[in-house]
Amino acid sequence: xxxxxxxxxxxxxxxxxxxxxxxxxxxxxxxxxxxxxxxxxxxxxxxxxxxxxxxxxxxxxxxxxxxxxxxxxxxxxxxxxxxxxxxxxxxxxxxxxxxxxxxxxxxxxxxxxxxxxxxxxxxxxxxxxxxxxxxxxxxxxxxxxxxxxxxxxxxxxxxxxxxxxxxxxxxxxxxxxxxxxxxxxxxxxxxxxxxxxxxxxxxxxxxxxxxxxxxxxxxxxxxxxxxxxxxxxxxxxxxxxxxxxxxxxxxxxxxxxxxxxxxxxxxxxxxxxxxxxxxxxxxxxxxxxxxxxxxxxxxxxxx
Amino acid sequence: xxxxxxxxxxxxxxxxxxxxxxxxxxxxxxxxxxxxxxxxxxxxxxxxxxxxxxxxxxxxxxxxxxxxxxxxxxxxxxxxxxxxxxxxxxxxxxxxxxxxxxxxxxxxxxxxxxxxxxxxxxxxxxxxxxxxxxxxxxxxxxxxxxxxxxxxxxxxxxxxxxxxxxxxxxxxxxxxxxxxxx
Numbered sequence: 001x002x003x004x005x006x007x008x009x010x011x012x013x014x015x016x017x018x019x020x021x022x023x024x025x026x027x028x029x030x031x032x033x034x035x036x037x038x039x040x041x042x043x044x045x046x047x048x049x050x051x052x053x054x055x056x057x058x059x060x061x062x063x064x065x066x067x068x069x070x071x072x073x074x075x076x077x078x079x080x081x082x083x084x085x086x087x088x089x090x091x092x093x094x095x096x097x098x099x100x101x102x103x104x105x106x107x108x109x110x111x112x113x114x115x116x117x118x119x120x121x122x123x124x125x126x127x128x129x130x131x132x133x134x135x136x137x138x139x140x141x142x143x144x145x146x147x148x149x150x151x152x153x154x155x156x157x158x159x160x161x162x163x164x165x166x167x168x169x170x171x172x173x174x175x176x177x178x179x180x181x182x183x184x185x186x187x188x189x190x191x192x193x194x195x196x197x198x199x200x201x202x203x204x205x206x207x208x209x210x211x212x213x214x215x216x217x218x219x220x221x222x223x224x225x226x227x228x229x230x231x232x233x234x235x236x237x238x239x240x241x242x243x244x245x246x247x248x249x250x251x252x253x254x255x256x257x258x259x260x261x262x263x264x265x266x267x268x269x270x271x272x273x274x275x276x277x278x279x280x281x282x283x284x285x286x287x288x289x290x291x292x293x294x295x296x297x298x299x300x301x302x303x
Numbered sequence: 304x305x306x307x308x309x310x311x312x313x314x315x316x317x318x319x320x321x322x323x324x325x326x327x328x329x330x331x332x333x334x335x336x337x338x339x340x341x342x343x344x345x346x347x348x349x350x351x352x353x354x355x356x357x358x359x360x361x362x363x364x365x366x367x368x369x370x371x372x373x374x375x376x377x378x379x380x381x382x383x384x385x386x387x388x389x390x391x392x393x394x395x396x397x398x399x400x401x402x403x404x405x406x407x408x409x410x411x412x413x414x415x416x417x418x419x420x421x422x423x424x425x426x427x428x429x430x431x432x433x434x435x436x437x438x439x440x441x442x443x444x445x446x447x448x449x450x451x452x453x454x455x456x457x458x459x460x461x462x463x464x465x466x467x468x469x470x471x472x473x474x475x476x477x478x479x480x481x482x483x484x485x
Contacts (some may be wrong), residue, residue, distance in 0.1 A: 019328065021357045024485060025366045028332045028355040035372055039387050056379035100379055175393040213388050248388075250466060251380065293378050 037126035040134055040172040041180075042216065043253040043289060044095065044103070044120070046206045047242030048261055048269060049182055049220045052136040052170035054120050055097035055105075058295025063107065065091035065264045065287045072280025083283050088262035095120075096294075111263045113146040126172060138166040142267035159190040162267045166204070176210040184222075186270055193233045201228050202270050208246070216246045218255065224270050238276045240269050242285075251291040258282050327361040329445045329482035336369045336478055338453075340471040347381065347470065349374040356480050358445065363404035365419060367480075370397050389460050390426055398425035404438070414439045419449075426458040436478075445482040450475065 041051035069086025070076035093107025101122040170180035182204030206220030244257030261269035275281025334354030371392035376382040402421015436449035
């Protein structure tokens with residue numbers, strides 16, 4: 001009995017003293033906390049939809065978005081150089097990162113001479129172990145400032161305003177593939193079709209396939225028609241689908257896209273897309289963002 | 304063998320194993336790694352204080368490791384580009400060094416200049432390097448300080464031609480580790 005005891009103590013003590021540089025390094029390494037998953041998407045915007053990404057703290061992002069006219073069909077073809085003569089929408093905006101999590105922004109859209117105010121907040125971030133998704137909240141209000149097309153189109157000033165809210169649930173499956181689901185709600189005060197609903201539910205979905213470090217394929221789709229919206233409307237509406245490529249060079253992100261949505265802001269393209277991919281209603285578009293760092297330099301602990 | 308002899312053996316064994324352990328290994332999980340890139344348009348500085356290292360003062364063996372995504376930059380977007388475009392930290396999550404101090408002869412409360420030879424591995428590439436360092440033993444604390452250069456090209460970290468004015472080709476690395484006796 002005693003011999004067994006002594007033997008086992010010898011064994012244990014040899015095991016403990018076998019603690020060497022490598023095993024101690026492994027022990028230290030395992031103590032580290034799981035890392036945040038970064039860069040699910042390259043940019044706060046995909047083709048049409050918002051991504052879970054926000055503008056970094058003290059960065060000011062300048063946005064230019066452009067949608068050309070129909071490539072084919074009645075309004076396209078060689079007469080408009082496949083839509084390049086036409087600009088259905090043009091968006092200029094500034095987004096500012098108050099913190100790495102919170103972004104506010106203003107912008108102006110050519111369509112309906114609309115002013116946009118947006119806020120975006122990163123609520124949860126995916127972890128390498130544990131949390132499987134990132135969740136970001138997005139809200140946007142639009143104010144239409146154009147003159148009325150007919151009398152009493154907007155009886156009250158508030159009829160020009162719409163509000164949009166979205167929850168963006170995103171997951172980076174690998175360094176090359178990310179996917180997101182964006183359940184959304186749009187509240188309008190005025191609808192052009194009497195049978196249409198003022199409040200619309202929409203479900204966005206989008207993905208990125210990174211081909212090289214700086215070059216990705218991107219696509220997104222918004223399901224709104226067929227999701228509780230009346231189908232007996234006078235106007236035929238289509239679900240927006242955009243496909244494009246995204247190129248990143250330092251502080252710039254360029255995206256070159258094809259989409260059926262003629263408009264750039266959610267408040268406009270989700271309810272008002274009357275063009276379809278099937279009858280030549282698809283158009284070319286692009287977005288450019290440039291980031292400017294406007295904060296003081298972050299202090300770094302140096303001893 | 305009677306009871307007392309057993310306890311005596313037990314005591315000696317534990318003492319011996321503790322002693323063996325205590326005298327040689329030093330460790331830290333808060334080593335500071337700082338790097339500096341000096342280029343015509345901008346100087347870039349980043350640091351991490353999450354380096355982990357173990358040093359065996361008997362044999363001179365040393366291992367060092369830092370996770371790439373723990374480096375903090377002045378600009379957050381730069382940090383993202385560093386991880387995504389240059390170091391590809393999802394594929395190659397850490398930089399590590401394993402080697403041996405060649406001329407170890409440390410005394411309490413003195414500073415010794417040492418030369419560490421070993422392999423530095425980052426961005427999936429391993430290279431033999433010789434790194435000069437200063438080593439200082441103060442009671443139970445061992446302080447290691449080192450400055451050395453890393454050429455991006457050696458580790459196939461590609462800088463686009465457009466950005467050569469923003470990013471230096473040779474990066475200066477400063478290292479400070481305060482080891483405690485393990």
